[in-house]
Amino acid sequence: MKEEKLVLVYNILNIQMLDINILKRAVTEKLFCDDTFSFIIKNLKDKNHNLVPLNDFEQLVKKYPKKKKCWCLSGLSFIDCHFAKNRNFFDKKPTKIKKILNKKECLHKNVSICSNDIIKAHSISKKGALTSISENNHVYGLKFDFNGFIFKKIGINDASTFYGFCKKHDEFLFSSFEKHDFNKTQKQLFDLCYRAICQEHYTMLRVIDILHEIKLNKDINDNFKGQIEFQITINSQIKFYELGIKYSNYYKKNLEKKYSLLNYEDNLQHYVFELNDNYPKFQSSTCFNLEYDLEGNQLQDLDKAEIQSKNIFVNCISLQQKGYFIISWFKENTDYGKQIINSIISKPLLIEDKLFSLAFLYIHNTFVSPVWFESLTDSQKIDLENLRIFWAEKEKFSTSMIQDNMDSIKIENHYFLNTA
Ligand SMILES: [Zn+2]
Ligand SMILES: [Zn+2]
Incomplete structure (x- = not known):
């Protein structure tokens, strides 16, 4: 399996339009939250068009219940994640890459009992x-x-x-x-x-741990378009490695x-x-x-x-x-x-x-x-x-x-x- 790049937003006559069909594909591939997607589809004014102005789409996303899980699949609630990501970010400190690379875990733990020291x-x-x-x-x-x-x-x-x-x-x-x-x-x-x-x-x-860390903090200063594209791309990379893990x-x-x-x-x-x-x-x-x-x-x-x-x-x-x-x-x-x-x-x-x-x-x-x-x-x-x-x-x-x-x-x- 190789990573995929989805083009989600087009510029048409200087208006940014989001392609609902492409987003739907991202949902099927588990790269975007299906519940957020259904919520948006339900509330779309014009259900006949495949292209929706990005601004309208963003306003709809903002109305998504804040306690529910964020559309980006981080596992965090919307309010703690992309609802106001640049504000949320200052509460958290990014984990250092070196610390992630040196995570201690015995890979033989499911076969017999480990000693205490990794x-x-x-x-x-x-x-x-x-x-x-x-x-x-x-x-x-x-x-x-x-x-x-x-x-x-x-x-x-x-x-x-x-x-x-x-x-x-x-x-x-x-x-x-x-x-x-x-x-x-x-x-x-x-x-x-x-x-x-x-x-x-x-x-x-x-x-995968590093990708999750990047996912949490790399798009804090991006606009909505940047965030949604970034999150779908990184979710696809995570999925790629998760499949590698499954097969290995x-x-x-x-x-x-x-x-x-x-x-x-x-x-x-x-x-x-x-x-x-x-x-x-x-x-x-x-x-x-x-x-x-x-x-x-x-x-x-x-x-x-x-x-x-x-x-x-x-x-x-x-x-x-x-x-x-x-x-x-x-x-x-x-x-x-x-x-x-x-x-x-x-x-x-x-x-x-x-x-x-x-x-x-x-x-x-x-x-x-x-x-x-x-x-x-x-x-x-x-x-x-x-x-x-x-x-x-x-x-x-x-x-x-x-x-x-x-x-x-x-x-x-x-x-x-x-x-x-
Ligand atoms: Zn999020
Ligand atoms: Zn062990």
Whole structure:
């Protein structure tokens, strides 16, 4: 599913007119309060016209009962929300983005009892993984900035961390590969995938929290037209992420059932690329719904919001001085997973470029070696930047986006993991 932009207000002969049909669509898509909408329709003087002067519309909205919930779906009563938003606003202080991003909540709480302390958990292990690429305990990672995401130096204690597990669960869930030799057992790969989906899940939850915060305070000084357009747009963004949460929750719960049963088999399939010594130059971990394979063929149509999306797990990590690029998927999506793998390995000379591009096109949770990053030429840095920002320019993947891997990854061998 992609976000939609609705044009609600037109300028006709210098009069601003609101399109009732478009607003009705917003109501059906749960982007505008249906009760406010019915109230307005009931009280419209001229019910035959689809276009209503915005001023008349605004006056009608003002007559909506003040104790009822606001039209913007904030959950607040109308009087405390948009009835006089700029006056209301001074009673509240906006929550700081940093505080929202660091919300503490254990994502394993529905499976077993938590300990009291939510800790800063690494979504990519510090020891062995981040330290394999770090220099003076630093790596480069994507940090949010006024210009969007840019690569910045980050200490390995902070790289890839999130407050998504209590101490007990963090230790117990990932000890299989953090405290034991990595033998690619079902359990170890299962745990790696679970950590990846939790990290992604946590990020989406926080994006929704931030959108709710922006929703409350960004339009205080806007006029009525600005407010109504802004609220419908942001509601559509929130809905987009809520759907992402719903679909990722389906897979997360699927894995959690296995934790309850202490049975880690039969759920996932894995394809392993083993890497040469001293590779990879980056570490990455995530779970997401890939829409196009690496040959540019569509795998699933994400515009169809009613269909459960299919996810892949990507873990590009070093464990005990050995690098791996592991792609995993649910057995119920076997064809999907196999098509992705075929699109990567069909042309042996391009495998490394495709894996590199996959990581840098799609995965924010990617950290790179300072030595490697600083040795890139200016033109390579531009190519890397182009991979990262392509979503701003293009709607869909095409094979022309695949970049040279810049000596960041070297494959020794690769295979379907024998699950027998
Ligand atoms: Zn409101
Ligand atoms: Zn917990």
